[in-house]
Amino acid sequence: MPRLPPSLFWRAHQISPHAPNLLLACRDLPSTALELRWIKDHITTTPSTTTPPFLRLAHLIRLRARGLPLQYVLGTQPFGTLTIRCRRGVLIPRPETESYTLELADVLFRTPTRSLTVVDLCTGTGCIPLQLFASLRARFPSLAAHGVDVAPGAVALARENARQLGPLGAAQGVTFHRASIFSPAAGLPPFPAGEIDLLTANPPYISRGAFARSTARSVRNHEPRLALVPDGVPASVVAALGCEAFPEDVFYARILELCRGWRPKRVFLEVADGEQAGRVFL
Amino acid sequence: MITAAPWVCRSCAWSLRRASASQFMRRASTGGLPPALLARARKVAAEHDQLSAQLEANYDPKVARRAGEISRVATALNVFEKTKASLAELDGLLNSDDAELRDLARDDIESATAELTEVGRQLSVALTPKHPFAHMPCLLEVRPGPGGLEGRLFADAVFSMYKTYCENMGYRARVVKYETADEEGMGRTGGELALQEAVLEVQDEGAYGLFRGEAGVHRVQRIPVTEKTGRVHTSVAVVWVLPSFPTDGTEAESDWENPESDFYIDPAEVRTETMRARGAGGQHVNKTESAIRLTHIPTGTTVSMQDSRSQSTNRKWAWMLLRSRIAQQRREVREEHARSIRKGLILNNSRGDKIRTYNYQQDRCTDHRSGQDFHNLTNVLEGGEVFGKVIKSAESWLVERDIQEILADEEEVVPSGNKKNGGK
Missing domain, CATH: 3.40.50.150 (Vaccinia Virus protein VP39)
Structure with a gap:
C-alpha cells in the first residue's frame, strides 16, 4: 500500500476533523468526503434513542478507519x-x-x-x-x-x-x-x-x-x-x-x-x- | 388611523397608511396592469369584435374556434373597463359637496379597488402566454463561474439560499447532486464549501414557472474569507433552471417515449460509463463504486452522478438530469431562433449577462432586469421573505418581457402597424 503524503491528511482535516481517520481507509479525498457524507446521512436517517449522534459518528468512523468495509459499518448495501x-x-x-x-x-x-x-x-x-x-x-x-x-x-x-x-x-x-x-x-x-x-x-x-x-x-x-x-x-x-x-x-x-x-x-x-x-x- | 391592533407605533402606522395609499394610486391609473398588457388586451378584444361580426354574416368553424379562444380575454377586458369606469365615477363623487355622498363613495371605493385588482389579475392571466414548461417541476443547477475558490464558495451560498427558500416556502425540494471540489484551503471558509456542481430538485408542479427567472449569472461583490488584504472581489455563480418531470407521473413515462417530445432521448445515442478503478473486480474488491457518467453523443452533453451509494439511483438521477438538460437546450435553440427572426427588437437576455448582484458591503441585492434594489442581504441569502420579493420582481419582469415579445411578433405579422410602439 503506497504511503499517503501528510499534506493529504491536513487537507482532509480541513474538511472535517473525522476525515483524516476515514482517509486511512478511503485513500483519497473525494471518496473520503463522499463516505463521510454517507455515514452522516445514515445517522440522520436511522435515529437512535440511546446514543447521541456525535458518539455514533465517532464510533462508525472508528470502525471504518480500521478498514472495516463501509457496508458492514452502515449495515446495508x-x-x-x-x-x-x-x-x-x-x-x-x-x-x-x-x-x-x-x-x-x-x-x-x-x-x-x-x-x-x-x-x-x-x-x-x-x-x-x-x-x-x-x-x-x-x-x-x-x-x-x-x-x-x-x-x-x-x-x-x-x-x-x-x-x-x-x-x-x-x-x-x-x-x-x-x-x-x-x-x-x-x-x-x-x-x-x-x-x-x-x-x-x-x-x-x-x-x-x-x-x-x-x-x-x-x-x-x-x-x-x-x-x-x-x-x-x-x-x-x-x-x-x-x-x-x-x-x-x-x-x-x-x-x-x-x-x-x-x-x-x-x-x-x-x-x-x-x-x-x-x-x-x- | 384606526387599526385592529390595540396599539401600533405611530411611525409604523404611518408607513402602513402610505403604502396602501401609493398602491391605490398605482391601481387607479392602470389597475395594476402593465400598459403593454392592456394594449394587447385591447387589440385582442378588437379582433374578437371583428370576428364575431364576421361570424354573424357567415359561420366558419375555424373563425369560431379562434373567437372562442380569445373570448375570455374580451370578456375579462369588458369587466375590467366597467370596473375602472365605476371606480372613476366614485373618485368623482369623492369631490362632491354632499358629505353623505362622499362617505358612501369612500365605502364603495375600497371594495371597487379590490375588485379591480382581481379583475386585472384575471385579465393578465387570460393574456399572459404560458411557458410550455411552466407547469412542470424543476431542477435548479448551481455551478461556480470561472475563477478560483471564491466563486465556488459563493456558488455554495447561492445553492443553500435556494434550498432554505424552498424549505421556508414549504416546497418539496431535495438535493439531487452536491459535489464539492477538492481544493487547497478547503474547510477554512466560514461554513461554505467549495462547490463544484449542485442540483436541487423542486418537486412541486409549476416550480419551473416560479424559478425560471432565476436562470443566469449571479454576481457577488464581497471580501472573500480567503482574502488577506481586505480587497473586494467580484465573482460569479451560474444558475440553470431545467424542467423536470414529477417523479410519480405516469404521463411522464409516455412523454419520454414520444420522439416528438423535447424530453425524448434515443438510448442508442447515450454512452453509459460506470467509473471504477482498474484491476480485478468482483469478489476481489468491496469498494462502493456507484458513480455513473452519461454522455449524449450528438450534443456532447455529459452528466455524472455519484451522490448515492446505489448505482441504480445514480443512474436514474443522471438520466433525469440529462433529459432535462437536453430539453432545455432544445427549447433555447428554438427561442433563440424565434428571437433572431424578430431582429433583436427585444432586449436580449443571454446567459452571458449578469442578472443579479449580491453586494455584501452595501448589504444589497440588485436584480438587473427589473432594476430593483433590495436591502437586508442576510435575509436574502437565508432565503427569507426579501428573497421572495426578489424572485417576484424577476418573475414580473419576465411576464412583461413575454408580452412585449408577443406585441413585437404582431408588429412583424402586420407590417402596416407602426414599429415605434413595438418593444423597446
Whole structure:
C-alpha cells in the first residue's frame, strides 16, 4: 500500500476533523468526503434513542478507519431496487452482481410462461433471488425463488432480508435453505429435472495465490474467506471432480454436475476472469 | 388611523397608511396592469369584435374556434373597463359637496379597488402566454463561474439560499447532486464549501414557472474569507433552471417515449460509463463504486452522478438530469431562433449577462432586469421573505418581457402597424 503524503491528511482535516481517520481507509479525498457524507446521512436517517449522534459518528468512523468495509459499518448495501442488509461473516453484494442480476431479470421478464423457478446457489445475503423476485413477482403469478447457502449466518441474514419484501414475499415465493452443495441430500428440496428456469451462482472462485495478491485489504481482513476461496473442500472431492490443477474451479465443476440431474433451462455463473471462464465453460 | 391592533407605533402606522395609499394610486391609473398588457388586451378584444361580426354574416368553424379562444380575454377586458369606469365615477363623487355622498363613495371605493385588482389579475392571466414548461417541476443547477475558490464558495451560498427558500416556502425540494471540489484551503471558509456542481430538485408542479427567472449569472461583490488584504472581489455563480418531470407521473413515462417530445432521448445515442478503478473486480474488491457518467453523443452533453451509494439511483438521477438538460437546450435553440427572426427588437437576455448582484458591503441585492434594489442581504441569502420579493420582481419582469415579445411578433405579422410602439 503506497504511503499517503501528510499534506493529504491536513487537507482532509480541513474538511472535517473525522476525515483524516476515514482517509486511512478511503485513500483519497473525494471518496473520503463522499463516505463521510454517507455515514452522516445514515445517522440522520436511522435515529437512535440511546446514543447521541456525535458518539455514533465517532464510533462508525472508528470502525471504518480500521478498514472495516463501509457496508458492514452502515449495515446495508443498496442492490438494485432493494437495500440489502450486510453483516460480518457474509459476503457484501458487489456492483457487478447487481448489474447482471438486473439484466437477468430483464431477460426472464420476456419468458412466455406464467410460472417461474429460480435457484441461486451460494446465495450469501440472498441478494440475487430477492432482487429477481422483486423484479418479477408482478409478471409471474407463480414465482418461486430459492437461495442455498452453507453458512447458517448467511441463511439467517438472507431470511432477514426477505422480510423487507413485505409479508407476502416472506411468506411465499422466496425460500432459503441451509445446505452444502457437495452433500445436497440434507436441506435441499428435490428439484425435478427441467423445473428450474434459471440457476445462478456466485460461488467462491478466488485461488489461494490471488487471495494473497490481488484482493483488497478490507476484503482479505474482514470478509469471510469461506465465501471467497474454495479451499475448504476435501482433497478427495477435488480429485473426484478433476480439479487438482485449478482447485479454485471446484465449485463450478460441482454445480455443472448438479445441473446434469436438475437440467435447468438457463445457468448463469459469476467467474473471476476470462481465463477461468474458459476453463469452466469450454 | 384606526387599526385592529390595540396599539401600533405611530411611525409604523404611518408607513402602513402610505403604502396602501401609493398602491391605490398605482391601481387607479392602470389597475395594476402593465400598459403593454392592456394594449394587447385591447387589440385582442378588437379582433374578437371583428370576428364575431364576421361570424354573424357567415359561420366558419375555424373563425369560431379562434373567437372562442380569445373570448375570455374580451370578456375579462369588458369587466375590467366597467370596473375602472365605476371606480372613476366614485373618485368623482369623492369631490362632491354632499358629505353623505362622499362617505358612501369612500365605502364603495375600497371594495371597487379590490375588485379591480382581481379583475386585472384575471385579465393578465387570460393574456399572459404560458411557458410550455411552466407547469412542470424543476431542477435548479448551481455551478461556480470561472475563477478560483471564491466563486465556488459563493456558488455554495447561492445553492443553500435556494434550498432554505424552498424549505421556508414549504416546497418539496431535495438535493439531487452536491459535489464539492477538492481544493487547497478547503474547510477554512466560514461554513461554505467549495462547490463544484449542485442540483436541487423542486418537486412541486409549476416550480419551473416560479424559478425560471432565476436562470443566469449571479454576481457577488464581497471580501472573500480567503482574502488577506481586505480587497473586494467580484465573482460569479451560474444558475440553470431545467424542467423536470414529477417523479410519480405516469404521463411522464409516455412523454419520454414520444420522439416528438423535447424530453425524448434515443438510448442508442447515450454512452453509459460506470467509473471504477482498474484491476480485478468482483469478489476481489468491496469498494462502493456507484458513480455513473452519461454522455449524449450528438450534443456532447455529459452528466455524472455519484451522490448515492446505489448505482441504480445514480443512474436514474443522471438520466433525469440529462433529459432535462437536453430539453432545455432544445427549447433555447428554438427561442433563440424565434428571437433572431424578430431582429433583436427585444432586449436580449443571454446567459452571458449578469442578472443579479449580491453586494455584501452595501448589504444589497440588485436584480438587473427589473432594476430593483433590495436591502437586508442576510435575509436574502437565508432565503427569507426579501428573497421572495426578489424572485417576484424577476418573475414580473419576465411576464412583461413575454408580452412585449408577443406585441413585437404582431408588429412583424402586420407590417402596416407602426414599429415605434413595438418593444423597446
